[in-house]
Amino acid sequence: MPFHFSTEVIVRFAETDAAGVAHHSAYLVWFEAARVAYLAEHAGGYQALRDKGIESPVVEISVRYFSPARFDDKLRVYARVFDIRGARFRCQYVVERDGERLAEGSSLHALVDARTFRPTRMPAWLREAIREAESNNSSIDESQLSRKGLMR
Amino acid sequence: MPFHFSTEVIVRFAETDAAGVAHHSAYLVWFEAARVAYLAEHAGGYQALRDKGIESPVVEISVRYFSPARFDDKLRVYARVFDIRGARFRCQYVVERDGERLAEGSSLHALVDARTFRPTRMPAWLREAIREAESNNSSIDESQLSRKGLMR
Amino acid sequence: MPFHFSTEVIVRFAETDAAGVAHHSAYLVWFEAARVAYLAEHAGGYQALRDKGIESPVVEISVRYFSPARFDDKLRVYARVFDIRGARFRCQYVVERDGERLAEGSSLHALVDARTFRPTRMPAWLREAIREAESNNSSIDESQLSRKGLMR
Amino acid sequence: MPFHFSTEVIVRFAETDAAGVAHHSAYLVWFEAARVAYLAEHAGGYQALRDKGIESPVVEISVRYFSPARFDDKLRVYARVFDIRGARFRCQYVVERDGERLAEGSSLHALVDARTFRPTRMPAWLREAIREAESNNSSIDESQLSRKGLMR
Numbered sequence: 001m002p003f004h005f006s007t008e009v010i011v012r013f014a015e016t017d018a019a020g021v022a023h024h025s026a027y028l029v030w031f032e033a034a035r036v037a038y039l040a041e042h043a044g045g046y047q048a049l050r051d052k053g054i055e056s057p058v059v060e061i062s063v064r065y066f067s068p069a070r071f072d073d074k075l076r077v078y079a080r081v082f083d084i085r086g087a088r089f090r091c092q093y094v095v096e097r098d099g100e101r102l103a104e105g106s107s108l109h110a111l112v113d114a115r116t117f118r119p120t121r122m123p124a125w126l127r128e129a130i131r132e133a134e135s136n137n138s139s140i141d142e143s144q145l146s147r148k149g150l151m152r
Numbered sequence: 153m154p155f156h157f158s159t160e161v162i163v164r165f166a167e168t169d170a171a172g173v174a175h176h177s178a179y180l181v182w183f184e185a186a187r188v189a190y191l192a193e194h195a196g197g198y199q200a201l202r203d204k205g206i207e208s209p210v211v212e213i214s215v216r217y218f219s220p221a222r223f224d225d226k227l228r229v230y231a232r233v234f235d236i237r238g239a240r241f242r243c244q245y246v247v248e249r250d251g252e253r254l255a256e257g258s259s260l261h262a263l264v265d266a267r268t269f270r271p272t273r274m275p276a277w278l279r280e281a282i283r284e285a286e287s288n289n290s291s292i293d294e295s296q297l298s299r300k301g302l303m304r
Numbered sequence: 305m306p307f308h309f310s311t312e313v314i315v316r317f318a319e320t321d322a323a324g325v326a327h328h329s330a331y332l333v334w335f336e337a338a339r340v341a342y343l344a345e346h347a348g349g350y351q352a353l354r355d356k357g358i359e360s361p362v363v364e365i366s367v368r369y370f371s372p373a374r375f376d377d378k379l380r381v382y383a384r385v386f387d388i389r390g391a392r393f394r395c396q397y398v399v400e401r402d403g404e405r406l407a408e409g410s411s412l413h414a415l416v417d418a419r420t421f422r423p424t425r426m427p428a429w430l431r432e433a434i435r436e437a438e439s440n441n442s443s444i445d446e447s448q449l450s451r452k453g454l455m456r
Numbered sequence: 457m458p459f460h461f462s463t464e465v466i467v468r469f470a471e472t473d474a475a476g477v478a479h480h481s482a483y484l485v486w487f488e489a490a491r492v493a494y495l496a497e498h499a500g501g502y503q504a505l506r507d508k509g510i511e512s513p514v515v516e517i518s519v520r521y522f523s524p525a526r527f528d529d530k531l532r533v534y535a536r537v538f539d540i541r542g543a544r545f546r547c548q549y550v551v552e553r554d555g556e557r558l559a560e561g562s563s564l565h566a567l568v569d570a571r572t573f574r575p576t577r578m579p580a581w582l583r584e585a586i587r588e589a590e591s592n593n594s595s596i597d598e599s600q601l602s603r604k605g606l607m608r
Contacts, residue, residue: 013492013502014177014485016170018223018354019418023166024362025332029470032329036469036528046469047528050322058328062366068421071170072492072503114323117372165340165350166333170506171570176514177488180481181318188317188376198317199376202474210480214518220573224340224351266475269524318479322472322527329470375474 003078003094004133007037011073021068027103028061031093034079035107042133043126054120056109059088063105073097081130087111087119089130155230155246156285159189163225173220179255180213183245186231187259194285195278206272208261211240215257225249233282239263239271241282307382307398308437311341315377325372331407332365335397338383339411346437347430358424360413363392367409377401385434391415391423393434459534459550460589463493467529477524483559484517487549490535491563498589499582510576512565515544519561529553537586543567543575545586 015026039046049056069075076096083090088110095103111120167178191198201208221227228248235242240262247255263272319330343350353360373379380400387394392414399407415424471482495502505512525531532552539546544566551559567576 010489012485012489013169014175014488017165018168018170018172019359019361020170021361024365025166025329025336028329028332029468032470033466033468040528045528050527055323057323057325057372058369060366060368061328062364064364065362068361071506072496072501162337164333164337166336171511171513173513176517177481177484180484181316184318184481185314185316192376197376202375207475209475209477209524210521212518212520213480214516216516217514220513223354224344224349317473318481320474321469322474322476324474327470 003080005034005038005041005080006076006078007034009033009075009077011069011071011075013071016071019068021070022073024063024065026069027063027065027095027105030075030077030095031061031063031079031091031105031107034077034093035081035091038079038081038133043129049123049126050114052123053114054123055112055114055117056089057112057117058107059110060108061105062107063103065103067100067102069095069097069102075102080134082134084122084127084130087121089122155232157186157190157193157232158228158230159186161185161227161229163221163223163227165223168223171220173222174225176215176217178221179215179217179247179257182227182229182247183213183215183231183243183257183259186229186245187233187243190231190233190285195281201275201278202266204275205266206275207264207266207269208241209264209269210259211262212260213257214259215255217255219252219254221247221249221254227254232286234286236274236279236282239273241274307384309338309342309345309384310380310382311338313337313379313381315373315375315379317375320375323372325374326377328367328369330373331367331369331399331409334379334381334399335365335367335383335395335409335411338381338397339385339395342383342385342437347433353427353430354418356427357418358427359416359418359421360393361416361421362411363414364412365409366411367407369407371404371406373399373401373406379406384438386438388426388431388434391425393426459536461490461494461497461536462532462534463490465489465531465533467525467527467531469527472527475524477526478529480519480521482525483519483521483551483561486531486533486551487517487519487535487547487561487563490533490549491537491547494535494537494589499585505579505582506570508579509570510579511568511570511573512545513568513573514563515566516564517561518563519559521559523556523558525551525553525558531558536590538590540578540583540586543577545578 009030011022015022017023036046078094081089081091091107093105111122113120161182163174167174169175188198230246232244233241243259245257263274265272313334315326319326321327340350382398384396385393395411397409415426417424465486467478471478473479492502534550537545537547547563549561567578569576
């Protein structure tokens with residue numbers, strides 16, 4: 001299951017903590033930035049969803065941390081959307097620095113009406129855009145990713 | 153110009169940075185927490201304002217840092233509202249640790265309609281509640297505050 | 305497996321996002337605040353660990369979100385430490401608002417030398433303090449907690 | 457006094473608040489990111505300073521907010537270093553979106569020994585690198601900047 005999308009993040013000083021490394025909560029923010037960039041590239045953007053009155057709150061999230069990121073590190077954050085079913089979808093993430101896998105994670109999202117917070121099905125155009133995105137040929141060969149962690 | 157209100161903040165690990173101290177942006181969050189607690193105690197709360205469709209965005213903010221706060225420090229954040237005029241008001245803040253002044257700051261706020269972001273006058277009840285709060289007798293004598301910094 | 309410890313958190317405005325609810329990354333910061341408060345009460349504090357040159361980085365974290373927390377909500381964050389083995393331990397968390405379970409999570413921590421980041425065993429005094437904390441009589445009956453989510 | 461440096465920031469969802477705009481504390485983080493990027497381009501980097509055991513804590517900061525930034529906005533953050541004297545220097549910042557000035561700010565920094573937090577003079581190489589940076593020809597004509605705010 002290869003990644004077709006990645007974006008770059010540089011570790012901000014504000015994201016570090018007194019242990020001298022990036023705080024573990026920063027990864028959730030990077031995952032989100034990558035998810036937003038993914039949707040911007042492939043599906044008219046997260047804002048397009050929000051403009052249609054749809055929010056996609058995080059229902060579950062999990063992260064495994066292998067090696068700390070440090071201030072000013074240039075990170076590559078891989079993201080993919082998969083397992084779309086009804087009013088839910090999953091994303092997966094890998095954070096790398098120079099080919100070393102620092103962390104990986106996954107998130108489960110609901111699609112809800114922004115006002116009522118009631119579940120709503122993924123719009124067909126978004127489902128199609130994601131299917132397109134995940135099947136294109138410019139895939140990132142995961143064998144290029146480090147093998148330190150196994151994605152669940 | 154004495155303070156009549158203060159609240160406690162404990163420095164979170166997530167608020168520290170790789171220099172081993174609280175990140176300078178955390179003080180804005182603490183100022184805001186103190187401002188919210190002040191309004192909760194004296195004026196039915198910030199939420200009461202928001203429920204009436206009024207936001208009070210920060211128009212200007214300034215901070216002077218004297219000595220770093222560190223992880224797990226128990227801080228006292230003094231706050232007062234003053235200089236209410238039309239659709240604007242000012243707040244002042246002092247952050248102390250065991251009587252030592254670590255930082256001080258001030259913010260200028262607009263009162264705006266939450267939807268249009270147009271200026272709106274401070275409601276009479278809020279103006280009255282603040283006047284009341286700032287004139288009560290349980291004032292904190294500022295002479296108890298350290299003299300390291302001069303409030304502007 | 306009951307909780308013996310909880311602490312209060314009030315949702316800060318800075319912790320909300322444009323969906324009008326607390327951002328999902330804020331829960332990790334609250335978990336950490338509860339973990340730190342737990343260790344402060346039961347084990348001489350997180351700082352005691354750090355003073356001995358030990359960091360306890362997060363190795364894995366997972367959160368399940370049931371219902372959004374909102375600005376100014378008064379939350380109760382339950383925390384416990386368990387499953388101490390060698391250089392690792394686990395924590396579990398529940399976030400409640402007025403008895404409603406909003407989220408739950410767990411974290412796995414390594415104990416490492418702060419300079420070398422090499423694994424180090426949990427000091428006997430800390431292991432003992434935690435054992436003591438988790439066996440005391442003032443336990444919080446988990447039957448008082450909502451049943452919306454099952455802890456893993 | 458023209459700017460010779462700018463960098464791009466995209467407003468993250470985690471940086472927004474329940475008023476639907478970027479939280480005012482986020483601007484300090486963007487200023488810092490721009491300052492770090494400036495030093496990376498012109499002076500071997502902030503990390504070069506830190507590697508020499510020098511921190512440059514913020515002593516004063518002020519921001520004026522003209523118009524809110526929103527989720528996913530592409531911002532340009534201008535930064536310059538000036539007024540270097542002894543163990544202190546000042547930075548100035550402008551945040552723009554499509555040529556509209558959203559905010560401006562300035563910060564005063566001390567240079568201190570990272571361990572003792574004692575003042576230390578700016579290294580000659582850094583002073584020289586900044587002088588160079590601020591006098592180069594690829595200046596950004598400030599007349600291209602909006603006129604909404606006057607830099608102090």
